[in-house]
Amino acid sequence: QLQLQESGPGLVKPSETLSLTCTVSGGSISSSSYYWGWIRQPPGKGLEWIGSIYYSGSTYYNPSLKSRVTISVDTSKNQFSLKLSSVTAADTAVYYCARHTVVNWFDPWGQGTLVTVSS
Amino acid sequence: QSVLTQPPSASGTPGQRVTISCSGSSSNIGSNTVNWYQQLPGTAPKLLIYSNNQRPSGVPDRFSGSKSGTSASLAISGLQSEDEADYYCAAWDDSLNGRVVFGTGTKVTVL
Numbered sequence: 001q002l003q004l005q006e007s008g009p010g011l012v013k014p015s016e017t018l019s020l021t022c023t024v025s026g027g028s029i030s031s032s033s034y035y036w037g038w039i040r041q042p043p044g045k046g047l048e049w050i051g052s053i054y055y056s057g058s059t060y061y062n063p064s065l066k067s068r069v070t071i072s073v074d075t076s077k078n079q080f081s082l083k084l085s086s087v088t089a090a091d092t093a094v095y096y097c098a099r100h101t102v103v104n105w106f107d108p109w110g111q112g113t114l115v116t117v118s119s
Numbered sequence: 120q121s122v123l124t125q126p127p128s129a130s131g132t133p134g135q136r137v138t139i140s141c142s143g144s145s146s147n148i149g150s151n152t153v154n155w156y157q158q159l160p161g162t163a164p165k166l167l168i169y170s171n172n173q174r175p176s177g178v179p180d181r182f183s184g185s186k187s188g189t190s191a192s193l194a195i196s197g198l199q200s201e202d203e204a205d206y207y208c209a210a211w212d213d214s215l216n217g218r219v220v221f222g223t224g225t226k227v228t229v230l
Contacts, residue, residue, distance in 0.1 A: 037219075039164075046121055047156075047164065047207055049219035063215040096163055104211045104219060105154040107166035107175065 002027040004097050004110035012091075012117050018084040022097030022110060029078045030055040036080045037100035038071065040093040041112075048093075052100045053080055087117045122147060123208050123222035130228040131198045139225045141191040141208035147220055151211040153191040155184055158205040167206070168193060195227070203229045 008020035022036070029036060037052035051061035053071045061069050065084070073080040084091060094114050098106035124142040131137040141153065155168035166175050168184035171191065181196045191210075195202055208222035 046224045047209075047221040049221065052219075060217065062218050103152065103170060105166055105169040105209070106156075106164075107169075109163040109165065112163050 002099065002108055004099070004108060006095060006097050006110045006113040008113060008115070010114060010116060012087055012115060013119050014088055014117055015086055018082070018087050018091060018095075018115055018117070020082045020095055020097075020113065020115070022080050022082075024078045024080075024099075029073065029080065030075050033102055035100035035102065036073065037098050037106060038082045039096045039098060039106065039109075040091075041096070042090075042093040050082065050084075050095075089117050091115070092117045121223045122212060122220045123210065125206075125208060125222040125225045127223070128226045128228065130230055131195075132230045133198055133200065135198050136194060136196045137198055137227060138195075139193045139206055139208075139227070141193070141222050143189050143191075143210060143220075145189060146214045147189075147210045147212040148186065148191055149189040150213060153184065153186050154209045155182075155193045156207045156209065158207065160204070164207065198229055200229045203227060 003025045005023045012018045035052040035054050038050040041047050051071050053059045053073050068085045070083040094112040096109050096112045098109040129137050152170045156164040157167045158164040171186040172184045183194045185192050206225045212220045
């Protein structure tokens with residue numbers, strides 16, 4: 001079945017760029033009808049959608065993060081990636097990747113990866 | 120940040136029925152479908168209900184969803200100990216050029 005796995009550094013310094021990759025297995029990232037999304041969850045808090053990308057490269061982002069977010073896709077590797085610039089402690093969170101249907105639900109989700117912003 | 124409001128907690132004894140509300144507005148729940156996620160302790164969220172009231176394969180039928188106007192509800196009937204988790208509603212919001220919004224989350228405790 002379809003599985004997603006996040007990877008990347010667990011510690012990022014303030015003002016630097018957070019970079020994560022999501023590897024999709026058990027299915028093609030080039031499937032039509034699906035976007036691929038990033039969601040984050042600060043420790044002890046709720047969920048926040050970051051943005052999503054279609055296999056063609058079309059993207060849409062949460063307006064509150066848009067100025068700092070770039071999501072890209074590599075169909076040859078069946079991966080998509082997140083870059084979040086100028087991070088602060090407020091960006092410390094578990095970051096999840098997930099398949100995003102065009103009717104706007106997320107399923108399945110990756111297991112998540114904790115990224116801590118600290119010097 | 121959350122634009123969908125949920126009660127912070129709900130509880131019940133095994134076998135009881137528990138209902139969780141999700142309050143939004145005309146730009147989100149009022150004009151788009153609602154999805155619900157279950158997050159067991161220490162795990163990633165899992166899709167529980169989609170398109171207001173549809174259950175993915177494998178989700179027990181004691182979980183049900185409904186929507187009316189700008190509010191939605193998740194009901195858990197025949198509460199079981201393994202239902203102790205955080206529950207989040209979510210919907211598309213048409214404002215600010217469009218975005219996915221999540222609820223504030225509800226912690227369900229089985230007494």
